Amino acid sequence: MSTQIPEQEAEAESSAEAEADASAESPQEKRMAKKAESASYRDAQKKAQEEIEAAERAVQLKVFRYDPEVEGKQEPRFDEFHVPFTKGMTVLDALMYARDHYDPSLTFRHSCRQAVCGSDAMFVNGQQRLCCKTQMSELEWPVRVEPLPHQDVVKDLVVDMQHFYDQMHSVEPYFQGDENAPSGEEQKQTRENREKIKMSTRCIWCGACMSSCNIAAGDNEYLGPAAINKAYRFYMDEREDQEELEEHRLRILEQEHGVWRCQTQFSCTEVCPKDIPLTEHIQELKREAVKNNLKFW
Amino acid sequence: MYEHDVIVVGGGGAGLRAAIAAHEEGADVAIVTKLHPVRSHTGAAEGGINAALREGDDWELHAYDTMKGSDYLGDAPAVETLAQDAPEEVIQIEHWGMPFSREDDGTVSQRPFGGLSFPRTTYAGAETGHHLLHTMYEQVVKRGIEVYDEWYVQDVAVTDEDDPNERTCHGCVAMDIKTGEIAGFKAKNGVILATGGPGQAFDHTTNAVANTGDGYAIAYRAGVPLEDMEFVQFHPTTLPSTGVLISEGVRGEGGILFNAEGERFMFEHGYANNEGELASRDVVSRAELTEVNEGRGFEDEYVMLDMRHLGEERIMDRLENILHLAEDFEGVDGLVEPMPVKPGQHYQMGGVETDENGHTCIDGLYAAGETACVSVHGANRLGGNALPELIVFGARAGKHAAGADMGESKIETGERGDIEYDDTQMPVQPGEAGISGAGSATAAADGGAVTQDPTAVVEREVEAERERVEEMLSKEEGVKHSQIRERLQKTMTQNVNVFREEEGVKQALRDIRDIREAYEDVYVEDPSRTFNTDLQHTIETRNLIDIAETIAMGALVRDEFRGAHWRKEHQERKDEEWLKHTLIGWHDGEPQVFFRPVILEGENKTYEPKERSY
Numbered sequence: 003m004s005t006q007i008p009e010q011e012a013e014a015e016s017s018a019e020a021e022a023d024a025s026a027e028s029p030q031e032k033r034m035a036k037k038a039e040s041a042s043y044r045d046a047q048k049k050a051q052e053e054i055e056a057a058e059r060a061v062q063l064k065v066f067r068y069d070p071e072v073e074g075k076q077e078p079r080f081d082e083f084h085v086p087f088t089k090g091m092t093v094l095d096a097l098m099y100a101r102d103h104y105d106p107s108l109t110f111r112h113s114c115r116q117a118v119c120g121s122d123a124m125f126v127n128g129q130q131r132l133c134c135k136t137q138m139s140e141l142e143w144p145v146r147v148e149p150l151p152h153q154d155v156v157k158d159l160v161v162d163m164q165h166f167y168d169q170m171h172s173v174e175p176y177f178q179g180d181e182n183a184p185s186g187e188e189q190k191q192t193r194e195n196r197e198k199i200k201m202s203t204r205c206i207w208c209g210a211c212m213s214s215c216n217i218a219a220g221d222n223e224y225l226g227p228a229a230i231n232k233a234y235r236f237y238m239d240e241r242e243d244q245e246e247l248e249e250h251r252l253r254i255l256e257q258e259h260g261v262w263r264c265q266t267q268f269s270c271t272e273v274c275p276k277d278i279p280l281t282e283h284i285q286e287l288k289r290e291a292v293k294n295n296l297k298f299w
Numbered sequence: 300m301y302e303h304d305v306i307v308v309g310g311g312g313a314g315l316r317a318a319i320a321a322h323e324e325g326a327d328v329a330i331v332t333k334l335h336p337v338r339s340h341t342g343a344a345e346g347g348i349n350a351a352l353r354e355g356d357d358w359e360l361h362a363y364d365t366m367k368g369s370d371y372l373g374d375a376p377a378v379e380t381l382a383q384d385a386p387e388e389v390i391q392i393e394h395w396g397m398p399f400s401r402e403d404d405g406t407v408s409q410r411p412f413g414g415l416s417f418p419r420t421t422y423a424g425a426e427t428g429h430h431l432l433h434t435m436y437e438q439v440v441k442r443g444i445e446v447y448d449e450w451y452v453q454d455v456a457v458t459d460e461d462d463p464n465e466r467t468c469h470g471c472v473a474m475d476i477k478t479g480e481i482a483g484f485k486a487k488n489g490v491i492l493a494t495g496g497p498g499q500a501f502d503h504t505t506n507a508v509a510n511t512g513d514g515y516a517i518a519y520r521a522g523v524p525l526e527d528m529e530f531v532q533f534h535p536t537t538l539p540s541t542g543v544l545i546s547e548g549v550r551g552e553g554g555i556l557f558n559a560e561g562e563r564f565m566f567e568h569g570y571a572n573n574e575g576e577l578a579s580r581d582v583v584s585r586a587e588l589t590e591v592n593e594g595r596g597f598e599d600e601y602v603m604l605d606m607r608h609l610g611e612e613r614i615m616d617r618l619e620n621i622l623h624l625a626e627d628f629e630g631v632d633g634l635v636e637p638m639p640v641k642p643g644q645h646y647q648m649g650g651v652e653t654d655e656n657g658h659t660c661i662d663g664l665y666a667a668g669e670t671a672c673v674s675v676h677g678a679n680r681l682g683g684n685a686l687p688e689l690i691v692f693g694a695r696a697g698k699h700a701a702g703a704d705m706g707e708s709k710i711e712t713g714e715r716g717d718i719e720y721d722d723t724q725m726p727v728q729p730g731e732a733g734i735s736g737a738g739s740a741t742a743a744a745d746g747g748a749v750t751q752d753p754t755a756v757v758e759r760e761v762e763a764e765r766e767r768v769e770e771m772l773s774k775e776e777g778v779k780h781s782q783i784r785e786r787l788q789k790t791m792t793q794n795v796n797v798f799r800e801e802e803g804v805k806q807a808l809r810d811i812r813d814i815r816e817a818y819e820d821v822y823v824e825d826p827s828r829t830f831n832t833d834l835q836h837t838i839e840t841r842n843l844i845d846i847a848e849t850i851a852m853g854a855l856v857r858d859e860f861r862g863a864h865w866r867k868e869h870q871e872r873k874d875e876e877w878l879k880h881t882l883i884g885w886h887d888g889e890p891q892v893f894f895r896p897v898i899l900e901g902e903n904k905t906y907e908p909k910e911r912s913y
Contacts, residue, residue, distance in 0.1 A: 115541060193401050
C-alpha cells in the first residue's frame with residue numbers, strides 16, 4: 003500500500019473495469035505495479051518525511067472511545083492524542099504510544115506487529131486497514147481511528163469477532179481429502195494448483211473484508227468474503243478431488259446467503275491487506291455452481 | 300468451574316497439535332488461550348520445517364546436525380526423537396491440507412538452511428508458520444475441540460507439597476478478557492503449557508507483543524525448574540526499525556550479506572569460510588555485530604542482505620512474503636535494493652524443563668513448544684527446527700496427557716538424581732525474597748494451606764487470583780506497568796544481549812532487583828472489567844521480570860562461550876566443566892541454580908563434542 007490517494011484511484015479504476023473483465027489485473031499484479039510506482043514515490047516521500055521531522059510535528063490522533071461500564075465512556079466519544087511523530091511510525095505504533103504514555107485504558111487488539119496475526123484491522127480515516135502496516139506518513143492528519151464498522155463494539159477499538167468466526171466455521175473450513183492416503187508419503191499437488199490456491203491461503207482472518215461489505219452489513223447470515231474465500235481454498239485444491247465433496251462444498255456456497263448475494267462491488271478486494279482477489283474468487287465459485295447445476299439438466 | 304480431561308494453554312502450533320493429539324487419544328480436551336488461535340505467533344514463522352524426507356537424508360543426519368548446532372548441549376534422546384518423529388509429523392500435516400511449496404513432480408519442496416548437511420527444510424513460501432498454524436486450527440475446528448479464546452491464564456492450580464516433585468497439577472485459573480470473569484479450569488489428566496516465547500523481555504525482538512512467556516513464569520513459580528535460560532537466539536536478519544524477521548530462507552536461496560565496505564564479510568573476514576551466510580545463527584549474528592562494532596556497518600547499526608541476484612521469478616515463487624515485509628516495514632524494495640538487517644532477539648532455547656513427552660517434574664503439568672526445554676536446541680537452535688519441535692513434542696505431550704502409554708522417558712526432570720548445586724555469588728539477592736508482600740497471592744501455589752482435593756486446589760487458586768486482581772485494581776496511584784516493562788527491556792538489551800560481559804550481566808541483575816521493587820507499586824489505571832488490557836499487561840510484566848532474571852542468572856553462572864552464549868571473559872567452550880544444563884528452581888521465591896549433565900548417549904551412538912566450525 004503506498005498511500006491513501008493512489009489507492010483510491012486504483013479503487014475507482016478497478017471498479018470501472020470490474021464489470022468488463024474481473025480478472026484483468028490481479029491485486030498481486032497491482033501491488034507489483036504499485037511497487038514500481040512507489041519507488042519513485044519513495045524519494046519524494048523521503049524528502050517529505052525529512053521535512054516533517056524537521057518541523058518536529060506531533061501527529062494528532064482522534065480515537066473512538068467506549069466502555070459499557072465506565073462512567074463517562076458509556077456514551078461513545080472521540081479522544082484526541084498528540085503523539086510525537088517518528089520516521090516509519092505506523093498507526094499501531096501511534097496507538098501504542100498514546101496508550102503507554104497517556105492513557106493505559108486505551109484498548110485495542112494487536113500482537114505480531116507484522117501483518118500476519120490479523121488482530122488490528124480498524125477503520126482508519128474512513129477505510130478498513132491493518133494498523134500495523136499503515137504508515138502515519140501516508141495518511142491525512144489528524145488520523146481518525148475507529149473500530150471496524152458493522153460489528154458490535156466491545157470497548158474502544160475492540161469489536162466482537164464472534165460472528166465473523168461463526169461464518170468462517172460454517173463453510174467446513176478444513177481439508178477433507180482422502181483419509182486413506184498412503185501414510186508415510188505426501189499427496190501430490192502440481193505447482194500450478196498450489197499457485198491457484200496460493201492467494202486464497204493467505205487470509206489472516208482480520209475481518210476487514212466483512213466489515214467493508216454492504217451486503218454483509220444488511221444480511222447477517224451472508225457468509226461473507228472471507229468465509230467464501232476459505233471454501234474456495236479447499237474447493238480449488240486438487241488434493242480434495244472427490245466429486246461428491248465438491249458438490250457438497252458448492253451446496254454450502256450456493257445457499258440463500260451464499261455466493262449469489264455478492265454484488266461484485268469489490269469493496270472486500272480493495273481493503274484486503276493480503277491482496278487476496280476476493281471478489282474474483284467469489285465470481286469463480288458462482289461459475290462453478292452454474293456449471294455444476296447444468297450437469298443435472 | 301470448567302472441567303476437561305486435558306487443558307491446553309495457548310493456541311499456537313504446539314498447543315493446537317497437542318490438543319489434536321489428545322483428542323485423537325479420546326480425551327475431552329480444551330484450549331484456553333489469550334489470543335484467538337489464528338493470532339498466535341507461530342503464524343509469523345517464515346522459513347520452514349526440517350524433516351528427513353528424502354533419499355540421501357535420514358534422521359541420524361538430522362540428529363547430528365541438530366546436536367552440532369546445539370553446541371553439544373542438546374539431550375540426545377530429545378534430539379533423536381525430534382529427528383525420528385519429524386518426517387511422519389510433516390506428512391501428517393500435509394495430509395491435513397497444508398499448502399507446501401511443490402516440486403515439478405508434485406512432491407513437497409525442501410531447501411537448504413543454516414547448519415544443515417542436507418536441504419531438508421520443508422516450506423510453504425516464506426510463510427510456513429502461517430500455513431502450519433491455520434492448517435492445524437482447521438483440524439481443531441473439524442474435531443469440534445473447545446476453544447476458550449481471549450481467556451488469559453494467570454496461573455496453574457498445583458498441590459502444595461514441599462517437594463515440587465511430589466506436587467500434582469489439577470488445572471488452571473483464567474480470566475475472560477472480554478468480561479473480566481475469573482474462573483477455574485479443572486483438568487482431570489493434565490495441563491499443557493504452550494504459551495510461546497518470552498521475547499518481550501527484550502526491546503528489539505521478532506516476537507509478538509503477546510510473547511510474554513507466561514507459561515515459563517507460571518511453571519517456574521509452581522516449582523518446575525527453568526532450564527538453560529541463558530541461551531537466547533538472536534536472529535541475524537531482522538529489520539532495524541521494527542525487529543520484523545527476514546527469513547533465513549533468503550540466505551538459504553542464495554542471499555548474501557555485505558558490510559559498508561562492500562565486503563562479503565562472512566567469507567572475507569573469516570567468520571565461516573565454508574558455509575558463509577549459511578553458518579549457524581549465533582555465528583552470523585556475532586559476525587554482523589563485530590562488523591558494526593569495528594566500524595564497517597551502515598549507520599553504525601546494520602549490514603545489508605542482498606537477494607536481487609536471485610531474480611524476480613525465484614523471489615516471487617519462494618520469497619514473495621519477504622518483499623512485502625521489507626516494503627511495508629522498512630520501505631525497501633528487495634527486488635531493486637539490498638535490505639538492511641541486524642540481529643534481534645528471536646527465540647528462547649531454554650525453557651520449562653520437560654522430558655521427551657513434555658512432562659515436567661510436577662505430575663499432570665506439561666510444557667511444549669518454545670515454552671519447553673526438552674532439550675532439543677541446547678545452546679543454539681538451527682533454523683527450521685522450531686516448527687518440527689512444535690508438532691513433534693506438541694503431539695507427544697498431548698498423547699501423554701491423554702493417557703497414552705509412551706514408555707519410560709530417558710530424560711530426568713526435577714531437582715533430583717545426578718545434580719549439583721551452584722555457589723556463584725549473585726550481586727543482589729534474586730527472586731522476590733525480601734520484598735514485602737510481593738506475589739503473596741501466587742504463594743498459594745508454592746505453599747500455604749494443605750489440600751489434596753483437586754476441586755479445592757483449583758478453587759483456592761481461583762480465590763488467590765481474584766484477590767490479586769482486586770488488589771491491583773483497587774490501587775489509586777502508582778507506577779504504570781509500561782514504564783517498568785520498558786526499563787526491563789532496556790537493561791536486558793543493553794546487558795544480556797549477543798555479547799555479554801560479567802559486569803553488564805551483574806548490572807542487569809541489580810536493575811531487575813530495582814524493577815521488582817518498582818513493581819511493588821504497580822497499579823492498573825483502567826478501572827473497567829471489560830477487556831482490560833492494562834490489567835492483563837500488568838500481570839504479564841510480572842512474568843517477564845521473573846523470566847528475565849533467570850536469563851541473567853544463567854548468563855552470569857555459565858562462564859564459558861557456547862552456542863548463543865558469548866562471554867567476554869571466557870572465550871572458549873569448556874567441555875570439561877560445562878557439558879551440563881543450567882537449571883533454576885524457584886524455591887518459594889528464592890531462586891536456586893543447579894546443574895544436570897547433558898545426555899550425549901544416543902540410540903546408536905554417542906555424540907562426541909567436536910569443534911563447531913561452519
